[in-house]
Amino acid sequence: MSRARTARRIAAGAAYGGGGLGLLGAAAVGLVVAEVQLAKRTVGAGLPDPPRADGLYGSEFGGPELSPGPLSLAMLGDSTAAGLGVRRARQTPAALLASGLAAVAERPVRLRNVALSGAMSDDLDRQVSLLLDHGEKAPDVAVVMIGANDVTRRMPPTQSVRLLTAAVKRLRLAGTEVVVGTCPDLGTIEPVYQPLRWVARRVSRQLAAAQTIGVVAQGGRTVSMGDLLGPEFAANPREMFGPDSYHPSAEGYATAAMAVLPTLCATLSLWPESDRLDVSRDEDMLPVAKAASAAANQAGTEVTAARAPWALLKHRRRRRLPGAEGDAASHPDTAAARADGDRALPDAPNSPSGRG
Numbered sequence: 001m002s003r004a005r006t007a008r009r010i011a012a013g014a015a016y017g018g019g020g021l022g023l024l025g026a027a028a029v030g031l032v033v034a035e036v037q038l039a040k041r042t043v044g045a046g047l048p049d050p051p052r053a054d055g056l057y058g059s060e061f062g063g064p065e066l067s068p069g070p071l072s073l074a075m076l077g078d079s080t081a082a083g084l085g086v087r088r089a090r091q092t093p094a095a096l097l098a099s100g101l102a103a104v105a106e107r108p109v110r111l112r113n114v115a116l117s118g119a120m121s122d123d124l125d126r127q128v129s130l131l132l133d134h135g136e137k138a139p140d141v142a143v144v145m146i147g148a149n150d151v152t153r154r155m156p157p158t159q160s161v162r163l164l165t166a167a168v169k170r171l172r173l174a175g176t177e178v179v180v181g182t183c184p185d186l187g188t189i190e191p192v193y194q195p196l197r198w199v200a201r202r203v204s205r206q207l208a209a210a211q212t213i214g215v216v217a218q219g220g221r222t223v224s225m226g227d228l229l230g231p232e233f234a235a236n237p238r239e240m241f242g243p244d245s246y247h248p249s250a251e252g253y254a255t256a257a258m259a260v261l262p263t264l265c266a267t268l269s270l271w272p273e274s275d276r277l278d279v280s281r282d283e284d285m286l287p288v289a290k291a292a293s294a295a296a297n298q299a300g301t302e303v304t305a306a307r308a309p310w311a312l313l314k315h316r317r318r319r320r321l322p323g324a325e326g327d328a329a330s331h332p333d334t335a336a337a338r339a340d341g342d343r344a345l346p347d348a349p350n351s352p353s354g355r356g
Contacts, residue, residue, distance in 0.1 A: 004293035010157045010210035050082040050117065053089040057109045058102025070108035071268070072137065073098050074176070076127045076167070077145035080184070081115035083253065091250040096257035097143060097264060104265050112139070120149045121160045124167035131171075138174035141267055143260060145225070147183025147207055151200075157207050165214035177267040178220035181260055182208035182296070185227040201227075205296040212292035216305045222292075223263050225256065226299030259300040262316035266302075273316055275304065281315040 056070060075081050075094040083092025090096075098111040114127045124146065132138055144167070150160040168178050185208075187201025205226070212222040248256065265271040277283040286294065288303075291311040295301035302314040 004209070004287075004289040006206050006209075008210075008213065008289040010161055010206070010213075048087070050079070050084045050092060051087065051089040052113070053083065053092045053095040053098070054112050055110070057095070057098040057111060058105075059108055061102060061106050061108055068107075070110040071101065071105060071141070072110050072112070072139040073101060073264075074131050074139035074142040075111070075113040075115050075145075076124060076131075076142060077115045077181075078119040078147075078149055079115075079117035080148070080181075080248065080256070081143070081145040082113065082117050084117045085248060086250050086253060088250075091253060093145070093253045093257050093260075094143075096254060097261055100257065100261045101264060101268075101270075104261075105268070105270050115145070118149060119146070120153060120155055121146050121163035121167075122155070124163055125170075128167050128170050132174050138171070138176045141177040141179065141264060142171050143179050143181065143264060144168070145181040147204070147211060148186060151183065151186060151204050151207060157210060160207060161210045161214045164211055165218055168215050168218040168220045172219050178215070178218075179260060179263050179267060180211060180215045180220055180222045181225050181256070182211045182222050184208075184225040185299075187227070209289070209292040209296040212295060212303050213288055216288055216292075216303055216311055219305060221263055221267060221302060221304040222295065223260050224295040224299050224301045224303075225259070226296060226301075263302045263304075263314075266316065271316065275312055275314070277312065278315075281317075283315055284313045285310050286313055287311070 058070075073094075075097070079085075081093065083089075083094065086092060090099075092113070094111055094113045094115075098109045102109040112131065114130045116123055116127070119127070124144070131142070144164070146164060147160065149155075150157075164180070168180065171178050183204045185201050186204040208224060208226065212224075215222050262271055262273075266273070266275070277285060284291075284294075285306055288305075288309055288311045291303050291313045294313055295303045298315075300315070302312075302316060304312050304314065306312050
């Protein structure tokens with residue numbers, strides 16, 4: 001069965017209440033889980049809690065009291081969204097995205113990160129409630145990174161997609177734009193050995209494609225995490241992944257931020273490229289299921305809704321974005337750090353930090 005067809009069946013099961021559809025045979029999934037559980041004996045071992053990066057970024061563009069005020073960015077998801085494995089707040093993906101968004105928008109960005117290490121998709125409802133149920137203004141935009149724990153802990157894929165879709169729907173109804181970084185390719189993780197690595201790759205990519213179908217149906221956009229760190233990891237594993245060989249290093253998180261930031265900016269109409277197709281970059285308009293399958297195969301690919309039942313497959317340009325140095329503030333009303341000066345992040349060609 002093709003990945004597009006499988007993803008379509010999973011998404012349909014999520015929408016209409018199915019719960020038992022498997023990605024692969026039960027025996028194969030069981031072997032993957034057993035292998036990953038062995039690997040996870042070292043995953044996260046000895047790692048401190050992720051640093052808090054909440055605060056105001058881009059304060060050089062004006063204080064929070066100035067009109068129109070800061071943009072608000074929320075981060076939701078699991079340990080990858082939380083930034084587990086790095087020691088400085090400015091190295092977390094949320095901080096990198098907040099500083100990059102501030103530079104492109106030329107406007108301060110207030111960040112709130114409610115992601116939780118170890119979270120599965122069934123924690124997203126709680127995380128969304130933290131953002132929406134306390135009388136505060138809904139975030140302008142939210143980034144969600146989720147899925148790996150759903151695979152390793154054997155959550156049925158239809159349930160996983162249903163929970164993610166419900167969270168995206170709540171955010172969209174509140175007026176928040178949503179970008180989802182889909183399930184990463186677990187076949188790139190060093191502690192998962194062959195011959196089961198290819199099974200892990202297939203399972204996680206099928207979930208990623210199904211996530212895309214569900215998110216796009218709610219008006220969100222997705223960016224494929226896929227094997228984003230795979231080629232770099234193969235060439236230089238000790239730099240792209242952290243000490244547990246599972247969570248990204250600071251360089252790995254920066255690579256992930258490079259993939260997400262153009263789409264994050266595009267949701268707010270801040271990226272100079274439109275949603276029109278650029279055939280020179282192999283962009284296309286495809287049925288949603290086929291677009292989702294294609295994106296799962298190529299990390300960094302954006303999928304966004306077009307005329308139903310079609311979706312746009314985008315490969316947005318990325319550029320390096322130098323930022324100011326400093327540590328993120330622990331209090332949400334104080335200026336937090338921007339990314340390191342040599343941290344690689346994408347930038348719009350005409351942004352103040354991207355000249356030349």
